[in-house]
Amino acid sequence: MTGVTSRRRGRPPRSESADTRDRILGAAREEFSQRGYDKTSVRGIAKAAGVDPALVHHYFGTKEQVFEAAVEVVFAPAVKVRDAAFDGPLDGIGERMTRFVLGLWENPVSRAPLLAVVRSAVTNDAAASVFRRLISAQLMRRVAAELDVPDAELRAELAAAQLVGVAMLRYVIKIEPIASADAEEIVARVAPVVQGHLTNP
CATH class of the missing domain: 1.10.357.10 (Tetracycline Repressor, domain 2)
Incomplete structure (x- = not known):
């Protein structure tokens, strides 16, 4: 057994999850602001946040759900x-x-x-x-x-x-x-x- 503690695979730590979620929300607000609802995509939000589109779906679900989460913050x-x-x-x-x-x-x-x-x-x-x-x-x-x-x-x-x-x-x-x-x-x-x-x- 080595002296280095290995991290279990799966979901990121809570603080890391919160940072990622906030980053996605910030990117979503910016994308919706600049492009409007119709021209904004989950892929575009993910790219702006620097994450995989799957993570956007993981935290929020559909584009409508991402929009709702962004609106709630605003x-x-x-x-x-x-x-x-x-x-x-x-x-x-x-x-x-x-x-x-x-x-x-x-x-x-x-x-x-x-x-x-x-x-x-x-x-x-x-x-x-x-x-x-x-x-x-x-x-x-x-x-x-x-x-x-x-x-x-x-x-x-x-x-x-x-x-x-x-x-x-x-x-x-x-x-x-x-x-x-x-x-x-x-x-x-x-x-x-x-x-x-x-x-x-």
Whole structure:
């Protein structure tokens, strides 16, 4: 028996697995961002991550599942909307929610991956399905759970529609004058509408 400890064959150590998984996710976000959903392939993601395509399948499965995992990471800050929006009285929820969502888009670090996700979702049914599922599960249901009204889910969805619409026009399509309007003016005009959706009789 030698003094060197041999490593068992099979799966890599936990830390190595986490590094590989993170590298694949980073490459996937970059590929989806640059190429869109349709033009991104598992092989391309693997090449960008410097791994075998089989490893992408091992950790995530299909391209749709890779996209969903990448979106979850990008979308993670948005699930804090519930905490940010409800950290205070309900009569100020519209402004807090509007500020938080616009803040995600105003920040260049979070804006780039958000743009990639939205662009993929509006051009591909599979990507749209993933995006819709995540918004429903991770955002709208959480917001609706805080509203003590019979139509809470509809109210939360209408508020989200208001904010998504503003984001699309301002950051994705870039229609003027909303694209270059001061963020504070946008908040002042949109927040009361969001508030109305959530709490008005």
